[in-house]
Amino acid sequence: xxxxxxELLGISETATDEEVTARYQELKKKYSEDRFLExxxxxEAARMLNKIDVAxxxxxxxxxxxxxxxxxxxxxxxxxxxxxxxxxxxAQAVLDEFNERPAEWxxxxxxxxxxKNWITESKKQLEIAIQMDxxxxxxxTAYNKLKEKIDYDKKQADAAHGQGGYAQGTYSQGEGxxxxxxxxxxxxxxxxxxxxxxxxxxxxxxxxxxxxxxCN
Numbered sequence: 001x002x003x004x005x006x007e008l009l010g011i012s013e014t015a016t017d018e019e020v021t022a023r024y025q026e027l028k029k030k031y032s033e034d035r036f037l038e039x040x041x042x043x044e045a046a047r048m049l050n051k052i053d054v055a056x057x058x059x060x061x062x063x064x065x066x067x068x069x070x071x072x073x074x075x076x077x078x079x080x081x082x083x084x085x086x087x088x089x090x091a092q093a094v095l096d097e098f099n100e101r102p103a104e105w106x107x108x109x110x111x112x113x114x115x116k117n118w119i120t121e122s123k124k125q126l127e128i129a130i131q132m133d134x135x136x137x138x139x140x141t142a143y144n145k146l147k148e149k150i151d152y153d154k155k156q157a158d159a160a161h162g163q164g165g166y167a168q169g170t171y172s173q174g175e176g177x178x179x180x181x182x183x184x185x186x187x188x189x190x191x192x193x194x195x196x197x198x199x200x201x202x203x204x205x206x207x208x209x210x211x212x213x214x215c216n
Contacts, residue, residue: 002062005055017063024056072098079108088115103133110142119150 006013011023031052034045075094082091091112098105110125126143133139 002055002058005058008051008055009059017060020056020059024052027052068100072100072102072104076104076108079112083108083111083115086115088112103129103136103139106132107136107139107142114146119146122146123150 003013006015009020009023009027011020015023028049031045031049035042035049037045075098079091079094082088082094091108095105095109095112106125106129110122110129113119113122113125123143123146126139126146129136129139130143
């Protein structure tokens with residue numbers, strides 16, 4: 001907070017906007033009249049008139065910025081709560097109301113997209129968040145976990161594709177049919193080591209996104 005600006009206007013930092021404006025107008029009227037005085041008194045009044053204009057504008061701009069941050073923080077908390085409750089449409093609606101979209105907005109949009117299973121869009125939003133705030137560890141952690149999940153899912157898809165239609169085939173019990181364990185593994189019915197790894201990967205990323213979803 002710019003204490004010098006408040007001191008120049010002769011008001012407290014706890015003064016309301018109305019009190020700040022009233023004091024500014026009072027001083028502006030005084031120095032506007034005094035600037036026509038002869039000699040140094042008139043010159044000093046003109047200088048003070050300029051100073052109080054600067055001080056008033058700085059105070060009001062700072063207050064506006066602070067209120068904007070507080071409003072954003074409240075809205076981010078609302079989005080976070082909706083995500084945790086599984087109310088994804090409501091979370092998206094709050095995000096859509098933002099006029100300014102800083103890094104935290106893109107991060108939360110990424111989480112919403114992920115919950116919708118829009119993985120590519122989620123990754124893009126995380127990349128934007130990192131570009132805007134490259135030092136944020138929360139964004140980088142979420143991005144790295146998402147990349148791990150994407151890479152793992154791709155490997156699993158490639159492996160399944162490599163098996164061709166064999167993994168999707170059905171077998172009648174009889175001569176030449178695979179045993180039960182082999183058939184279950186090929187058709188995805190068994191909880192094999194790869195399945196366990198896949199589940200662990202997804203659970204880890206979900207936990208990461210949920211844990212990181214708190215507002216700054």
